[in-house]
Amino acid sequence: MSTAVSPIDEVKTTPWSGGRSPFSVEYGKIMMWFFLLSDAFTFSSLLIAYGALRFSSSTWPAPDMVFQSVPFLIEHGAPLVFVGLMTFILIMSSVTMVLGVEAGHRGAKKEVAVWLVWTVIGGFMFLGCQALEWTHLHHDGFWWGSIPKDEVLKEFFVLKNGQLPAGAHTYAQQFANLFFTITGFHGFHVFTGVIINIIILVNVLMGTYERRGSYLMVEKVGLYWHFVDLVWVFVFTFFYLV
Amino acid sequence: MSSEATHAAHHEGEEHGSMTKKKIWGVFWILLGITTIEFIIALYLVPHGIIPLKAANPVYIVLTLFKAFYIIAYFMHLKFEKVGLIYAVVVPVLFIIGLILVLTNESHHWIDLRA
Numbered sequence: 085m086s087t088a089v090s091p092i093d094e095v096k097t098t099p100w101s102g103g104r105s106p107f108s109v110e111y112g113k114i115m116m117w118f119f120l121l122s123d124a125f126t127f128s129s130l131l132i133a134y135g136a137l138r139f140s141s142s143t144w145p146a147p148d149m150v151f152q153s154v155p156f157l158i159e160h161g162a163p164l165v166f167v168g169l170m171t172f173i174l175i176m177s178s179v180t181m182v183l184g185v186e187a188g189h190r191g192a193k194k195e196v197a198v199w200l201v202w203t204v205i206g207g208f209m210f211l212g213c214q215a216l217e218w219t220h221l222h223h224d225g226f227w228w229g230s231i232p233k234d235e236v237l238k239e240f241f242v243l244k245n246g247q248l249p250a251g252a253h254t255y256a257q258q259f260a261n262l263f264f265t266i267t268g269f270h271g272f273h274v275f276t277g278v279i280i281n282i283i284i285l286v287n288v289l290m291g292t293y294e295r296r297g298s299y300l301m302v303e304k305v306g307l308y309w310h311f312v313d314l315v316w317v318f319v320f321t322f323f324y325l326v
Numbered sequence: 327m328s329s330e331a332t333h334a335a336h337h338e339g340e341e342h343g344s345m346t347k348k349k350i351w352g353v354f355w356i357l358l359g360i361t362t363i364e365f366i367i368a369l370y371l372v373p374h375g376i377i378p379l380k381a382a383n384p385v386y387i388v389l390t391l392f393k394a395f396y397i398i399a400y401f402m403h404l405k406f407e408k409v410g411l412i413y414a415v416v417v418p419v420l421f422i423i424g425l426i427l428v429l430t431n432e433s434h435h436w437i438d439l440r441a
Binding site for chain 1: 361364389390425426430
């Protein structure tokens with residue numbers, strides 16, 4: 085009998101036959117990318133639904149009239165200042181995350197841990213700001229299924245002869261439902277991101293990745309964290325600016 | 327596990343070298359700068375009537391897409407991955423664009439229904 089291996093039993097080593105990753109990226113990282121892609125579809129569906137409802141409405145609560153307070157400091161007349169702070173916090177925490185990944189490539193355990201701590205702090209600060217923002221709108225009377233009284237509602241619309249424009253109640257209700265659903269879904273992502281970052285931080289401190297010889301896990305979690313920042317960039321534009 | 331380690335080592339030498347601390351902060355300033363421009367438009371140019379609101383909205387969207395590009399390309403490092411992975415992630419976004427086109431078109435029709 086011949087000792088030659090038949091072609092079908094040969095170990096394949098070319099990129100597209102399972103020998104190694106054709107993307108030269110580790111399995112878990114590819115899966116994170118595809119998970120984020122599916123998550124992007126979910127967020128897009130929510131934001132596009134918001135866009136379609138707003139497009140088809142003759143009037144809508146004006147963002148710079150709804151969002152014009154800074155908790156504990158300014159009650160009125162500071163449009164977009166607070167959300168600007170929130171945006172800055174989230175971009176900043178994205179930077180600390182990417183600095184942590186960079187430190188991981190150098191195998192600098194201590195630096196990775198420090199940057200991850202900053203990222204977690206940034207995440208908590210953002211969540212705190214969002215809690216204040218929700219409290220403020222809820223205090224005004226907005227919630228899933230409820231809108232403020234007419235006197236309060238008048239502050240949020242461009243009035244017609246001192247009266248609320250036609251359909252204002254319906255559109256205010258849609259705004260409230262969409263706002264709490266979409267920022268809530270995003271906030272939930274931030275929350276899970278913070279939890280995952282804490283788990284990774286504990287692993288870094290315990291030396292798990294040092295023993296493994298690679299901080300690739302920090303990079304994968306970093307992808308998730310940047311995605312959360314990316315979604316906020318869109319939420320910020322479509323809820324607060326447009 | 328060892329293949330993961332060699333992977334990382336391989337990456338470090340060739341591709342990850344392109345994402346230095348200096349470059350990270352560079353991207354941060356770009357993101358902050360774009361956000362500042364958006365605030366100037368929203369808080370100064372539009373209220374003072376220098377730019378009409380209708381013209382401001384497309385500007386916001388373009389600036390947002392710029393920010394998205396910088397986050398995905400540099401922070402998420404996609405720009406330095408193999409071209410196959412880039413396409414695998416970017417091409418499905420066509421579905422999102424499709425939904426945007428369908429629903430904006432549809433919503434113009436809804437206006438008449440809701441009037």
